[in-house]
Amino acid sequence: MKSDLLSVCRSGVVVCDGAMGTQLMLRGLTPGECGMRWNEERAADVGAVHSAYAQAGCRLITTNSFGGTRTMLERHGLGDQVLNWNRKAAALARAAAGPDGWVFGDVGPFGDFLEPLGDTTEDQLLAIFSEQIGALVEGGADAILVETMSDPAEAAVGVRAAKSVSGLPVVVTYAFQKSADGFRTMMGTPVGDAIAAALEAGADIVGANCGTDLSLDDYAALAKELKAAAGSAPAILQPNAGAPKSTPEGVVYDATPEEMAAAALRLRDAGISIIGGCCGTTPAHLAAMAGALA
Numbered sequence: 001m002k003s004d005l006l007s008v009c010r011s012g013v014v015v016c017d018g019a020m021g022t023q024l025m026l027r028g029l030t031p032g033e034c035g036m037r038w039n040e041e042r043a044a045d046v047g048a049v050h051s052a053y054a055q056a057g058c059r060l061i062t063t064n065s066f067g068g069t070r071t072m073l074e075r076h077g078l079g080d081q082v083l084n085w086n087r088k089a090a091a092l093a094r095a096a097a098g099p100d101g102w103v104f105g106d107v108g109p110f111g112d113f114l115e116p117l118g119d120t121t122e123d124q125l126l127a128i129f130s131e132q133i134g135a136l137v138e139g140g141a142d143a144i145l146v147e148t149m150s151d152p153a154e155a156a157v158g159v160r161a162a163k164s165v166s167g168l169p170v171v172v173t174y175a176f177q178k179s180a181d182g183f184r185t186m187m188g189t190p191v192g193d194a195i196a197a198a199l200e201a202g203a204d205i206v207g208a209n210c211g212t213d214l215s216l217d218d219y220a221a222l223a224k225e226l227k228a229a230a231g232s233a234p235a236i237l238q239p240n241a242g243a244p245k246s247t248p249e250g251v252v253y254d255a256t257p258e259e260m261a262a263a264a265l266r267l268r269d270a271g272i273s274i275i276g277g278c279c280g281t282t283p284a285h286l287a288a289m290a291g292a293l294a
């Protein structure tokens, strides 16, 4: 019988997986193409990425469903696939995670702003998130990950949606950037306020992923702020593979597996309970991180 994720987080570090999008691009996904489509048409490739992370030592496998809300799929004219592709995304992750692993049902931003900046009401967003999350739960998710959030109000609606359709643990991660006033989301919210909003909405695990222009030193500093803001809740951090660098071929993240392994130890020492990777991380990075943390 698989242990309870929340109690495992309280007794030690759990390694979650790394980037999916860049791994699918290596397998032929083109920029702008709908990655959700691969859960059906290139299921073997999605499954192979999940399995590579599982073999690297990741016990938490994240579904390929970042752009899986109806609003995001409708941009590709594919809104009728919300239930089908989210169920398939969860089933693929479930198969790779194995009996002792957990599946994070992944929910990304819905792609617009809530009122008053945008036209979407909280009730509308609750329905959008609930539809996707319901399908992820049906497909076998063990927890819901509301990720890469900038607006605490959107994150809070994501938590409410997850709690309304399941009894699963809910995780919220924000993308922070560094400003003169410290770490803030793109919407300008400081770490303490962002995390407090997620906890108030009922999130069980809170933290950060991705980030704009953050170095591995920045992630170590962010880890301390997150831990302080999270209080008694477990904290999660999924850094990019170092700071982004501009090249003629585009932005690259080029921290080595050894550098990421050293960074993972600093996150652990800061009290982070779930450690994984975001942009630019690969199964090789996660294997080095899992090895260092073991």
Ligand SMILES: [Zn+2]
Residues within 6 Å of the ligand: 209, 210, 211, 240, 278, 279
């Ligand atoms: Zn990222």
